[in-house]
Amino acid sequence: MVKEFKIPDATIERVALYLRPLEGLMERNIRVVSSEKLADMCNVNPAQVRKDLSFFGEFGVRGVGYEVNDLLREIKRILASDREWRLGIVGLDDMGMALVQHKDFQQRGYRFIAAFDSDSRKIGKSLPNGLVIQPLSMIKQAAKELRIEIGVITTDAVEAQRVADLFFEAGIMAVLNFSPVHLRKPECCLVENVDFTLNLDHLAYELNRIG
Amino acid sequence: MVKEFKIPDATIERVALYLRPLEGLMERNIRVVSSEKLADMCNVNPAQVRKDLSFFGEFGVRGVGYEVNDLLREIKRILASDREWRLGIVGLDDMGMALVQHKDFQQRGYRFIAAFDSDSRKIGKSLPNGLVIQPLSMIKQAAKELRIEIGVITTDAVEAQRVADLFFEAGIMAVLNFSPVHLRKPECCLVENVDFTLNLDHLAYELNRIG
């Protein structure tokens, strides 16, 4: 019984956050969790957890809590992360290599199915997962044939926009951007930026405050 | 003339976001920027930019805009990112290696000055930046001697808490955590979590919504 009104963005973000702790509980064979316990594990308020979940239906049992397994399944369904997503990556220097091997991605159904690089010395090389690195000129064709859904960019600043444009032209609507530039994009497309320096800036700021 | 009342957290986060575009303008020798232009480059509202900056003083010139160079210096001062910060890292698999080589870190003054791993086969090896990988047992001593300020964790889930505890015991108050677990920490310490799957979850959710 999913409610019709629009879900707050903050809720979507937090609901994704709940996945990891829930997976942790599953592994420890803990069947039921209260909003208070789950909130603890995510540094949020218990009422927040309940309200977030209530946007999508009534998953809990009063006096008891939430069935971990059910909740996990529901959240994955809500986020559409209950299926495989097909990723293509451009840039196979250290960061790119780290990502294609990243275990969390595979476990969660995010699968790299194509890899590209502009460095001709890298073309034709095989990655540990069996992928062969292709030239950028193959992006369009590969995107169609392999049905790439999400593009990942780990190039330097200079190349990033060009690569993003290639992705968009190839019909890839979503990009995860690790490069240090703000990408221009068509209205319809989505870009998520990852920038660790923001996290470090925040730590630096707080460290400086507390003296 | 810094205002005394507390700065909203959201403002701190956005102010850090303004750094990259400003650096971009510097490189292109653009001296002055309006709140509207800067807002554009960060996908925020111009009034937001002005309000954010006004928390820290009056940096702009009415009728003109903000001096890029000044603004950059001011923001760095505010965030305390106008100096070097000393990082120690644990876990030198792909992700760890990618981070120690990450150019943005060095450019912004985030310097890795120690590296540790629990894998005995890695101990004693040198990294491209000259660091030698040490065993975890060296964390406490190295933290003191080298004055490590921020600890970076790229181990797997099993090791992460143990490493975090070692950091905290060694007097390191801030941790950047790439591992997929929620770290328990003393009241006084800071943890920032990095989790790319959250970004992918968000893209998946949106892709699914728009069909």
Added chain:
DNA sequence: GCCTGTGAATCCATTCACAGCT
């Protein structure tokens, strides 16, 4: 008794709109 689900209340953040300076 215990814990969820949720309207109401509160708190915070964003945006508007315009006065004030150059």
Added chain:
DNA sequence: AGCTGTGAATGGATTCACAGGC
């Protein structure tokens, strides 16, 4: 004329507090 700086207005998001069901 142009763009900042900011009180006031708006709009969201968080938290409270309790009714409702196990």
